[in-house]
Amino acid sequence: MVSTENNVTIGSQTTPMSISQRLYPNLDDNTTLLMHCSNARFVYDLGLEQRNLWRKDRTAKINYPTQAKELAEARQAFTWLKEGSSAVQQQALRDLDKAFKNWWNNPAHFFRPTWRKAGDNEGFYVRDLSVRKLNRNWGEILVPRAEWVKFRITRNWNDIETASSARVTKDRSGRWFVSFTRPAPQIERESTGAIVGLDMGIASSVTTSDGMHLHMPKLLSPAESQRKRRLQRKLSSQQKGSNSRARTKLSIAKLAAKESDRRKDWVEKTTTQLVRNYDLNVLEHLKVKNMVRSASGTKENPGKNVAQKKGLNREILNQSWSFFRKRLKDKANSSGVVVTQVNPKYTSQTCSVCKHCTRQNRKSQAVFSCVACGYQADADINAAQNILAAGLAVTGCGGTPQALSHSDPMKRQPLEEEVA
Ligand SMILES: [Zn+2]
Known part of the structure; x- marks a missing residue:
């Protein structure tokens, strides 16, 4: 990181x-x-x-x-x-x-x-x-x-x-x-009666149980990324301990700080919106294994530069997601919103409609298709719905998540990406 x-x-x-x-x-x-x-x-x-x-x-x-x-x-x-x-x-x-x-x-x-x-x-x-x-x-x-x-x-x-x-x-x-x-942020909000399950993904995104994908934006512009790659190449050819190497290192550190600030901005905005919109936010305990899935790819379609990507992915995503969790909890705590964490096991393989759980339900990384009842959905949304259901079981709220989460849509403010 x-x-x-x-x-x-x-x-x-x-x-x-x-x-x-x-x-x-x-x-x-x-x-x-x-x-x-x-x-x-x-x-x-x-x-x-x-x-x-x-x-x-x-x-x-x-x-x-x-x-x-x-x-x-x-x-x-x-x-x-x-x-x-x-x-x-x-x-x-x-x-x-x-x-x-x-x-x-x-x-x-x-x-x-x-x-x-x-x-x-x-x-x-x-x-x-x-x-x-x-x-x-x-x-x-x-x-x-x-x-x-x-x-x-x-x-x-x-x-x-x-x-x-x-x-x-x-x-x-x-x-x-x-x-x-x-100071810990205090968010002005009224109770919305809305609840949400959040699937924190491998592709730098959060999927909500009501069907939204929130994507972390690209952290560097194309020109900045190019500059970063150039600097990194330059660094590897420079003599250790030299002044020019130190200058290159400083330039790289500045770009890294820029990336980190932008990531932080996104996390701050997104967590504020989630706390404003939902009375209950359910997320999974960190699942490190799944987070590096994208780098390794599948057997049929292995990823490139797996080893390097894995290390980088893991570090960046873990840092981002633990920061995301932290900010969500901080803001929720000071605003009367509940944040619950549930076990991530099987949330991606279980059908959110009939609860049938099998690996065969996953047609691909993106598509969920239940072999028992035929329910088809975006895999991340299905997972988010399972997360919400598990959270309701934990908090003892009960009820069907769908009915509750849409109880008062007028009160819920649109998320940034809905507006855009
Ligand atoms: Zn099903």
Whole structure:
């Protein structure tokens, strides 16, 4: 899978989404950023000590508001603290508060908050985010007391621009990074009463039980694909460790980042539409085996370059589909939509009408034809209908999927490809 300079890959994106970019402060900025780091650390550790010293028999509570009030008093008393940014310092207390809440709510998963040490995971948050784009490769972020600080853009600008907050960090080798965070998306929707089964396919597509094929668009234009192939050929003939090879590698990485952004865009749009349209989305547990089917082809019609394609296909599709699942679940969770996963076994061989299950039902990759009842259908749609039926059995909704899924077609908004 594509991996850009800062190692952000599709599959590893967490919710809320976080995008890390390399930050390039000038000398003055560098001093200010270091001051913010040490202020944040100081306030965090002081707050921690205060909380550690607190005993149950004391009546006065300690929480974010009481600590923020004391911080304001301390800023009046100590000039050096006042010279720092109050926003940065307050955020350090919010951080601490959150660390304690995480720990209280889920002690099996979170450690008790501990001291922050100098040079160790140094950083601070920037709230009330302001960013601007200088050109294709460079952007700037407004950091308190430092004004605009440059960062290199390697991700989709729209994702950066719509971020709600950012954390500036310094790694052990002295490099600065800024991670932009976007909150989990909340989708405005009304209950539609519609439900759907989704067959995630081998041909970069999703088929719905009500008969739609949603195709991931070509990620690179013909010219871009050509350029990529040319660069890859060039790379193989270039000397290892040479500057020109490094330049070629960077160009390839940029194209890969472009592909990854476009794939992500498609996944974001499609999952948003699915969550808007359907109250229940049923999908299969990941079936890695089926995903590489296209590369190996059949006995009669073997695929070309099977080995290479397999590796590539598997990686890209797995990354895309696990990202797709993740985004669908994230959006569903925050919008009251149910996402259920079912066992993928036999969904492609079973007749969705009479439930007869045999391999002979598959006339070809594309066509389903039931040997028992004669039902004929697009193989992916038949599979999606089986997935939906299995999902209804799991969720205990019952009923016939067809009747339910068309219960109120007027409420369902058209998917993008229906409109086009
Ligand atoms: Zn049948």
